[in-house]
Structures are given as structure tokens and as C-alpha cells.
Amino acid sequence: MPTASASIRIIDTPEQMHSLSGEIRSSGRRLGLVPTMGALHEGHLSLMRLARAQCDVVAASIFVNPLQFGPNEDFDKYPRTFESDCHKLEAEKVSLLFAPTTEAMYPPGAKTFVEVGEISDRLDGRSRAGHFRGVATVVTKLFTIVQPDVAFFGQKDAAQVAIIQRLVRDLNLDVRIVVAPIVRESDGLAMSSRNAYLSPQERKQAPVLYRALMRVQKLADQGERNTAKLIASGKAVIAEEPGVRLDYFEIVDPQTLQGVSDLRSGALVAVAAYVGTTRLIDNVLLSGGGEVRTSLR
Ligand code: AMP
Numbered sequence: 001m002p003t004a005s006a007s008i009r010i011i012d013t014p015e016q017m018h019s020l021s022g023e024i025r026s027s028g029r030r031l032g033l034v035p036t037m038g039a040l041h042e043g044h045l046s047l048m049r050l051a052r053a054q055c056d057v058v059a060a061s062i063f064v065n066p067l068q069f070g071p072n073e074d075f076d077k078y079p080r081t082f083e084s085d086c087h088k089l090e091a092e093k094v095s096l097l098f099a100p101t102t103e104a105m106y107p108p109g110a111k112t113f114v115e116v117g118e119i120s121d122r123l124d125g126r127s128r129a130g131h132f133r134g135v136a137t138v139v140t141k142l143f144t145i146v147q148p149d150v151a152f153f154g155q156k157d158a159a160q161v162a163i164i165q166r167l168v169r170d171l172n173l174d175v176r177i178v179v180a181p182i183v184r185e186s187d188g189l190a191m192s193s194r195n196a197y198l199s200p201q202e203r204k205q206a207p208v209l210y211r212a213l214m215r216v217q218k219l220a221d222q223g224e225r226n227t228a229k230l231i232a233s234g235k236a237v238i239a240e241e242p243g244v245r246l247d248y249f250e251i252v253d254p255q256t257l258q259g260v261s262d263l264r265s266g267a268l269v270a271v272a273a274y275v276g277t278t279r280l281i282d283n284v285l286l287s288g289g290g291e292v293r294t295s296l297r
Contacts, residue, residue, distance in 0.1 A: 008090050010097045014105070014145045017098045021059070021147045029056035033148035033175075035139065038062040039079035039193035040088045043183040047152045048092040050180050059096035059146055060089055066102055067113075068134030079196050098146060105141060114140045116163045116170070122257035123159040123270055124281065127247050132163050139164055143175050150176045154183075156190055158268055158283045162257050182282070184210070190282045197278040205241050206275045209282040212237035212249070216269050220286050225263045227251040238273055247272035247279065254285065 011017045024031050032055030034047045051058040062085060069075035082099070089097055113133055119125070120132035143151065153161055161179050168177055183191050188210030189203075198206055212234040219233055234249050252259050254268040263286065270283040 008097050012100055017145050024057050030149045032058045033146045033151045034060045035142050037064045038085050039081050040085045041191045043191040046183050047180050048094050051152045058094045060094050061098040065138040068131050113137045116166050119257045136167050152178050155179050156182045202276045208241040209271050213284045245274040
């Protein structure tokens with residue numbers, strides 16, 4: 001699979017990665033990990049830059065994790081652009097890339113999974129059964145293999161962030177989690193590897209998710225505190241766009257992902273919708289979201 005390229009070091013076995021990270025840590029250098037599924041875009045690269053600013057050595061990982069895809073989801077067609085990803089990582093001066101095979105991550109007979117109770121069934125977890133079990137399992141394995149001091153995730157996947165922060169606390173994992181703001185296209189569409197699936201017509205419709213979030217934010221800024229009304233106004237914006245089918249539109253506590261009935265500072269407005277057959281997600285934190293959030297170890 002991976003071919004060597006000029007300056008990035010590509011590691012494809014957990015054993016090699018583990019011993020290399022041991023060397024890095026014992027030399028006193030701070031190691032940052034940016035987990036991805038590849039098909040890298042500016043959203044991913046913003047995480048690499050943040051990691052470079054905070055760490056001495058940055059390891060990216062590229063692994064399209066079969067465990068987090070449902071049987072009728074897009075695992076097979078998920079975009080895989082390994083060579084160009086390597087060039088982008090080199091341009092960002094990322095020095096290590098962990099890119100294991102599925103067999104290396106899940107050898108035959110693997111039977112252990114990590115499950116974060118309750119919150120894994122909320123938001124995306126409700127419509128994507130088993131998704132967050134797959135995420136929690138692969139992230140735990142990546143943390144064990146790479147042993148980063150700090151790991152970087154995007155606010156784009158807000159439910160994933162809540163689950164990983166819960167996981168780190170519950171299992172006393174020795175890693176600091178840094179969450180970076182959502183990077184958007186100029187029309188507001190959140191960058192996503194899945195945007196590549198959109199036809200030109202669907203691409204024009206897709207910013208409706210962001211417009212719906214902005215409508216809610218504006219009403220909240222104007223003093224509306226009733227979350228049922230706010231949700232209804234967001235849903236109405238989505239309904240204006242034919243060909244876009246809502247999955248969920250919710251206002252929740254960003255840590256527990258439980259719905260809130262009265263608006264409070266820091267509430268998370270989250271949306272998922274199908275544009276054609278492509279499922280897109282987006283969100284905004286109502287207390288002026290977008291800032292870098294850091295959790296204590
Ligand atoms: P993925 O490759 O989709 O698994 O994403 C890898 C990481 O990049 C996750 O932590 C995502 O939340 C983050 N990410 C994806 N899209 C964006 C974006 N538009 N802005 C910021 N971070 C993002």
C-alpha cells in the first residue's frame with residue numbers, strides 16, 4: 001500500500017508506530033496526533049497546523065475504519081486519495097503518517113470493543129447504529145498505539161468530540177484533547193470529504209444546513225430562548241430546499257448531547273441532512289462557537 005515519499009515517514013504497523021512513539025516521548029518531545037480517514041481538505045489541514053503549533057512532532061493517521069460504517073453506508077466508495085494526502089501532509093511539514101491496513105488494526109479474532117454508554121445513541125448515533133462504538137474503539141486503539149500527548153479533533157463532528165472527551169475521562173487516558181473550529185467553504189458549507197459525492201446541483205443546495213444554523217443563531221442572538229421555536233425555525237429553512245431530507249435538527253448540551261428545553265450558554269445546535277443520497281452534518285455552538293476548546297487531562 002503506502003509508497004514512501006520525500007520527507008514524510010509512513011508507518012503501517014502498530015508495532016512500528018508504538019516503538020517510534022516510545023522513542024519520541026522518551027526523548028522529551030511532545031507528540032501530537034491528528035486522526036483522519038484521509039481525502040484531506042482544509043479542515044483536516046487546519047488541525048495539522050494547530051498540532052504543529054502545539055507539539056514538537058506531529059503524527060497524522062489515515063485509516064478508513066470499517067467498524068464505524070453501517071452495512072448500508074459508504075465504506076466501499078469512501079474517497080481514498082493516499083498519494084495526494086501525503087503531498088498535503090508534507091506541505092504542512094507533518095513528519096509522521098500512521099496508515100495501517102484493516103488487517104493490522106483488526107487482526108482475525110479481534111473481539112474487544114469500546115462502548116461509551118448513552119451518548120453514543122444520541123444525534124448521529126441514533127441514525128447510525130454502532131457508529132460511535134466503532135469510533136470509540138478505533139480512537140482508543142490509536143491512542144494506545146501512538147501514545148500522543150495531545151490529540152486534535154474538529155468541532156465539525158461535535159457528537160464525536162463529546163464521546164471522545166467522555167471516553168478519555170472514563171478510561172483515565174493520558175491524552176489531552178484539543179478541539180478546533182469548523183473550516184467552511186466561502187458559502188458556509190462545512191468542509192467534508194463527503195462533499196466530493198455532491199453533484200453540481202446538490203453542491204448548490206448543501207449550504208442550506210449552514211443557513212438553517214445561522215437562522216437559529218440569529219434568533220437566539222435576538223433573545224429567543226425557547227428551543228422548540230428555535231428548532232422549528234431551523235427545520236423550516238431546511239424544508240425550503242427540495243431534495244434535502246432532514247435527519248435531525250437538535251439543540252443539546254455539548255457534553256451529554258441531551259436536548260435542552262431552555263437555551264443556555266454553550267448550547268450546541270446540530271443538524272444532519274441528506275442532500276440527495278449524501279448525508280452531511282454541521283453545527284454551531286451558541287455561545288459564539290468556533291473557539292478552540294481544550295479539555296484538561
Ligand atoms: P475525518 O477524516 O472525516 O474522520 O475527519 C478527521 C478529523 O478532521 C475529525 O476530527 C474531524 O472533525 C475533522 N474535520 C473534518 N472536517 C472538518 C472541518 N470542516 N473543519 C474542521 N475539522 C474538520
